[in-house]
Amino acid sequence: MSEYGGVDTFPIQSYHLNHEEFSIHFGHVRTCARKVGFECRLMFLKDFLGLDDQLPMLDGQDEHIRCLNNVFQKHGSSLPFALISQHEFQKSFKELADQISLTGVSFSPLANGFHYGPRINDFMFAIMTKPK
Numbered sequence: 208m209s210e211y212g213g214v215d216t217f218p219i220q221s222y223h224l225n226h227e228e229f230s231i232h233f234g235h236v237r238t239c240a241r242k243v244g245f246e247c248r249l250m251f252l253k254d255f256l257g258l259d260d261q262l263p264m265l266d267g268q269d270e271h272i273r274c275l276n277n278v279f280q281k282h283g284s285s286l287p288f289a290l291i292s293q294h295e296f297q298k299s300f301k302e303l304a305d306q307i308s309l310t311g312v313s314f315s316p317l318a319n320g321f322h323y324g325p326r327i328n329d330f331m332f333a334i335m336t337k338p339k
Contacts, residue, residue, distance in 0.1 A: 208236070208332065208333045208335070209252060209255075209330060209331070209332045209333075210230075210231050210330065210331065211228060211230045211231070211325065211329050211330050212230035212231035212232060212233050212329075212330075212331055213230065213232070213233060213329075213331065214233050214234045214237075214249060214331070215232075215234055216230065216232065217232055218230050218231060218232060221325075221329070230329070233249050233331050233333060236249075236333045237249060237333065240333065240335045244337060244338065245335040245336060245337050245338075246335070246336050246337075246338060247333055247334070247335045248333075248334045249331055249332070249333055249334075250331065250332045250334065251327075251328060251330070251331055251332075252327060252330035252331060252332060253327050253328060255332045258317065258327065259317070260316060260317045260318035260327060260328075261316045261317070261318060262292055262293075262316065262317050263292065263293035263294075263314035263315065263316060263317075264290055264291065264292055264293065264314060264315065264316070264317050264322040265290075265291040265292075265293065265296050265312070265314055265322060265323070266312075266313045266314060266315050266321050266322060267321070267322070267323055268321070268323060269323065271323075272286060272288065272323040275312075276288075278307070278309070279300070279303065282303055282306075282307060284300065284303050286300075288323065289323070289324065290317075290322055290323065290324045291322075291323070293314040296312075296314075
């Protein structure tokens with residue numbers, strides 16, 4: 208199970224992508240899983256997926272990405288509403304960016320959290336298995 212939350216944090220309201228939600232308390236999930244006979248191991252999403260949190264990502268939150276997308280759409284292209292690595296941006300949009308003399312595009316490590324999408328360390332996995 209994957210969701211936004213932490214091991215020892217009580218639910219808090221947050222805004223992710225285009226909606227609001229509340230986090231879950233993974234310590235409570237683990238306790239409940241164990242009470243019904245499951246083994247439960249908790250991991251951060253980053254560790255589960257083996258993500259390099261130093262990977263440069265396109266900077267910008269919702270409004271910034273929407274503005275950039277608007278510019279791209281006027282030139283027959285569009286950005287996905289997703290995390291975009293520097294490598295993927297260069298591969299997919301460098302030609303257009305150069306053609307329209309786009310400036311101000313920056314990239315920073317995924318760990319900095321200044322990208323479109325949720326902060327990677329705010330998501331966890333609960334791996335629950337029922338013993339035989």
